[in-house]
Amino acid sequence: MSSNFEPLVYLNFLSSEKIDKVIYLDRDGVLLKPVIREEEISSARIKLEVCIYDDVETFGREAKSLGYTLVVVSNQPDISRGIVSKTFLKWTNRKLSEVIPIDYYIYCTHQASMNCMCRKPKIGMISYFRSIHMSKGASEIMVGDRIVDYQLAQKIGIDFILRNQTYNCSIDSAVNFLNVPRINNLNDIWTIIKDVRC
C-alpha cells in the first residue's frame, strides 16, 4: 500500500498484547444516527449532526466487562472530498469516546474512484488491524447497517450482525441480508452471540 492509500488510524488503547476478542463496529448507522441527505445515506458534516444512539453506552460497558476490544471501521470519503476535516473527525471520535470506550478508530478516507485498499467492502482496514494485533483463532464479530459491511464480513469469514434501519428493511434491501441476524438495539447483541457460539 502506498502511504496515500492506507487507512487513517486513531488509537485510544496502546498495548503490545495480542487481542483475542474483538467487535468491529461501523460508525454511521450503528453508533451514530444516520444522516440522510437528498435521499442518500451520508455522514455527519457538522457538530449538530453527530447524534449518538442511546443504547451505545450500556453496550460499551457490557462489551468491556466481557473482555471485548472495540474497533470502529468506517468509510469517510468526505475527508478526501474536502467536505469534512480531520479535526472534525477527531472531534467526533472524542464525542463517541465520552460515551463508549472505543479502542481503535480505523477510517478509509478515500473515494471509490481512488481505488484504495481500505474502502469497504474491501478488507484493508481489518487486515491492517489483524496484522498488528490479532491472535490466531481470535473471535471476531462485525456489526453494520449496510451491504458493504456485510460483504466485508463475508470476505474475511466473520459473523455479522445487522442493525436495523429503514433503508435495510425495505423489500429491495432485505433480500441482501437473508438469514443475517438483526438487532434493533445494540444490547441485543449478547443474545445473538450466545446463540452463534453455542
Ligand SMILES: [Zn+2]
Ligand atoms: Zn481507503
